[in-house]
Every structure is written in structure tokens, then in C-alpha cells.
């Protein structure tokens with residue numbers, strides 16, 4: 001009986017699979033890619049890869065097959081592209097704003113927040129949230145950034161003059177403190193208490209999401225629960241901790257806001273709110289209405305969770321890779337340090353003002369160059385809602401298109417000497433011209449670009465400049481082994497050695513040069529990163 005069923009069912013499924021792919025296969029046959037098997041497609045090629053070697057794996061793929069590669073994952077047609085023309089069409093058109101299946105695993109945590117929502121919901125939320133990044137509000141946020149980076153340098157003091165260490169965990173906690181205070185209006189003090197439940201849950205959740213992302217068969221909850229029961233349990237626990245935490249804060253803040261309004265301390269006028277206390281993303285959402293209706297706690301929670309996720313791991317990657325690059329490039333570090341002293345002054349305890357941070361133009365291109373080599377968001381993906389035809393190439397609606405940023409931004413046709421850290425290229429090279437503008441997109445581009453990019457730049461500048469005001473970074477410790485995780489990470493951290501600037505006299509440039517002259521030489525110094 002069983003064999004009869006197998007004999008009938010398998011050929012039927014094979015035939016159905018052949019028919020369902022046939023048209024798409026024919027239409028896209030001129031786009032190269034590895035041979036696909038019935039049913040599974042290229043699943044095995046992908047699933048055998050660990051998170052660690054995603055970068056090398058995709059690099060190899062593009063070297064072998066060209067700028068756009070075709071892949072089948074089960075019945076899903078995928079394209080992986082570093083072709084700026086296709087990237088431009090996808091990112092700039094409001095027709096292609098739906099996210100690819102790559103993001104599905106984030107839903108457990110982020111629900112349908114701004115990063116994952118589509119259509120009308122996304123449009124309305126984007127409109128509500130955009131004012132949170134108003135200049136005036138950012139100015140207040142920069143005070144929080146300064147305070148938190150001050151705690152950070154205190155924590156780093158213990159490493160000064162000792163040995164190379166991984167700076168990333170310190171930056172993570174600082175970034176988490178910044179985002180919770182600015183988005184939620186709540187201090188979680190992660191830097192003072194790294195074992196705090198919330199920080200741990202964020203860490204666990206990020207790890208699990210990425211594990212599921214690189215193993216496409218774990219997309220199905222049932223298979224995930226059967227194959228990885230412990231991980232499933234950890235996912236449920238972490239998501240409960242994260243959701244409970246934000247829900248409590250929303251409740252408390254809603255009560256506070258209502259009490260304030262009752263007591264007439266606050267009127268609903270925006271300017272008045274801003275004047276009385278620091279306005280947070282949560283306040284914006286609590287006061288927002290859509291067609292006269294306030295947002296529910298659940299609606300607000302998904303947005304707040306999205307900000308916590310998007311707003312701390314990304315900036316951590318941006319800051320810690322910049323610090324690593326600076327530690328390996330003493331001349332660049334020297335220039336940044338001089339600029340900081342010129343703009344902010346010699347008193348390192350003085351908080352940096354927002355305008356001063358904006359005036360750090362050289363530091364800005366250093367951060368941009370670091371993000372080119374190590375894009376904090378390693379890849380983005382879209383699901384095509386309509387067909388795309390470019391010359392003889394056809395991309396059918398329903399396909400997923402993935403854009404690996406770390407390959408796009410190292411294209412030798414666009415960037416001279418692409419694997420080298422050369423911040424000055426942002427002054428001299430012409431890749432910002434229209435034709436190649438879509439080759440440098442660490443914050444993505446078009447209608448779904450990063451809403452927090454000004455915030456991110458401010459935080460990165462604030463933290464990096466604060467660290468450099470206190471420490472010189474030495475090129476010690478292992479070179480990072482980069483991997484495309486949810487954000488770009490290094491499997492062995494980002495090692496640097498800090499050397500207290502106290503040892504130099506900030507008022508005496510000759511002394512500074514003496515200090516820099518004492519930098520121990522290390523493997524990789526001045527070499528390609």
C-alpha cells in the first residue's frame with residue numbers, strides 16, 4: 001500500500017514541480033547559476049554553509065557566474081546581484097518595496113514593524129516615525145550619546161596599557177544603552193550591568209535569527225522545533241523577555257503621559273513636549289493617530305522592537321569596525337585626532353555638541369570608508385511584485401532578489417584598489433555620480449532606505465571621537481575574520497589595544513607624535529584590510 005502511494009505521489013510531485021518551475025526556468029535561462037535539482041533546487045549548496053563562510057561563499061559564486069546569479073531554494077526563484085543597474089531599479093522604484101523571505105525569521109521578534117511591513121501600513125508608519133529624526137530631537141539624543149560614551153571610556157580604562165582585547169562587547173552595551181534611552185526613554189544600564197536579562201535576550205535572539213536565516217529549511221517552525229528543540233525553547237524564552245520588557249515600558253509611559261496631560265503639565269503641542277522633556281520615539285508613537293485612532297500597544301511594540309534591533313547592532317558594527325580600521329592606520333588616526341582637537345578642543349571631558357560632531361568631516365569619510373569595507377548591514381533583499389526586464393534579462397514577479405552589500409561596495413570597476421582602506425577616495429573619486437550612485441549604499445537607498453541614518457552617523461561620530469579623545473588605538477591583536485551575520489560581524493571579535501592619551505599631552509603636538517612613533521608594528525599594519 002505504502003509503496004503504491006510512493007510510486008504515485010512522487011512522480012506527481014516531480015511533475016508538478018517541473019511544471020511550476022518550467023516557465024520561470026525558460027524565461028531566466030540566460031542568467032547563470034549552479035545547476036538546480038528537482039524539488040530542492042540549490043538548497044544543499046546553501047544549507048551546507050555556516051554563518052561564518054557566507055562572505056567567501058557568495059564571493060566565489062559571483063566570480064564564477066558574474067554580477068547576477070540565479071538560484072532556486074525549493075520552489076522559490078532567487079537572484080543574487082551586484083549589478084548597480086538592477087540595484088538602482090529595485091531600490092528606487094516604489095513598486096519593489098516588499099521585503100524578501102530572508103527577513104521572515106525576524107517576525108518572531110519584530111512583528112510587522114517598519115523594517116518588515118509593506119504597503120499601506122508601512123507607508124503610514126514611515127510618515128509617523130520620520131519626525132522622530134528631526135534636527136531638534138537629534139540634538140537632544142546627542143546628549144544621551146555623549147553621556148553613554150563617557151561611561152564607555154570609563155569601562156575601557158581598565159584595558160589601557162595592558163594588552164589587545166576585543167572592543168566589540170563594550171560597544172554593543174553602549175549602543176544598547178543609547179537606543180533604549182532615546183527610543184524608549186528608559187535607562188537599562190547595560191554597560192553597568194552586562195548580565196541584564198534584556199541585553200542577554202537581544203543577543204540570543206540575534207544569534208537564533210541568523211542561524212535560521214542561513215539554513216533555509218529551518219524556515220518552517222515545525223522542522224525547527226524537531227531538529228533544534230533547545231534552540232526553539234531559547235527563542236521562545238528570549239522573545240517573551242523582549243516583548244514583556246517593551247510592553248511594560250509602553251504601559252508605564254502611556255500612564256505617565258496621561259497623568260501629565262491631566263495635570264496639565266503637557267499639552268499635545270509638539271514644541272511644548274520637546275521643551276519639557278526629551279522626546280522619544282515611544283512618545284511620538286503614543287501620541288500618533290491613524291484615521292483618528294491611537295496605535296495599540298501591540299502596534300507600538302513592533303515599532304519599538306524594530307528600533308531596538310535596527311538601532312544597536314548596526315551602529316555597533318559601524319563603530320567597532322571603524323575603530324579597528326583606525327588602529328591599523330596610524331596616519332589616518334593621527335589626522336582624525338587632529339581634527340577632533342581642532343573642532344572640539346583639548347578638554348576631553350567637555351561634551352561634544354551636535355554641531356561639532358557634524359563638523360568632523362574627515363572622521364565622516366573615515367566612517368564611510370569603514371562601512372564600505374565592512375557594511376554593517378551585509379545584505380538586503382526584496383520580493384519582486386512586478387516583472388523586471390533589463391535588456392535581454394528577465395526577472396519574474398514573485399522572485400527574491402538579494403543584494404550583498406559587502407561585494408557591491410568592493411566592485412573594482414567602481415572603486416580603485418577596492419580592498420584597501422582609503423578614506424580620501426570620498427573626496428577624489430567620482431562614484432557618487434548618478435551612474436554609480438547605487439554602488440555605495442550602506443544605508444540602502446530609495447523609499448525604504450534607513451530612516452535612522454542621521455541618528456546612526458551622529459552616534460558613530462560621537463562614540464569614535466570620544467574614544468579617540470581618551471585613547472590612542474594600537475594595531476595589536478588578531479585580524480578580524482568577517483562574516484555576514486544579521487549584521488557584519490567578526491567571528492574572533494575586533495581586537496585593538498588602547499593606549500591612554502594621558503600618556504601624551506594633548507596640548508603638545510610634538511609629544512603626540514612621540515607617542516605615535518611608539519606604536520608597535522603589527523602584522524597587517526598599513527596593509528590591505
Ligand code: HEM
Pocket residue numbers: 099114115116126306307310311312314315318375376377380381441442443444447448449450451452453455456
Ligand atoms: C550604521 C548604522 C546603520 C546602518 C548601516 C543601517 C542600514 C540600514 C539599511 C541598509 C536598511 C535597509 C534595509 C532593507 O532594505 O532591507 C535600514 C533600514 C532601517 N533602519 Fe537602519 N541602519 C543603521 C542604523 C539605524 C538606526 C540607528 C536606526 C534607528 C534608530 C535604524 C532604523 C532603521 C529602520 C526602522 C529601517 C527600516 C526602514 C523602512 O523600511 O522604512 N537604522 N537600515
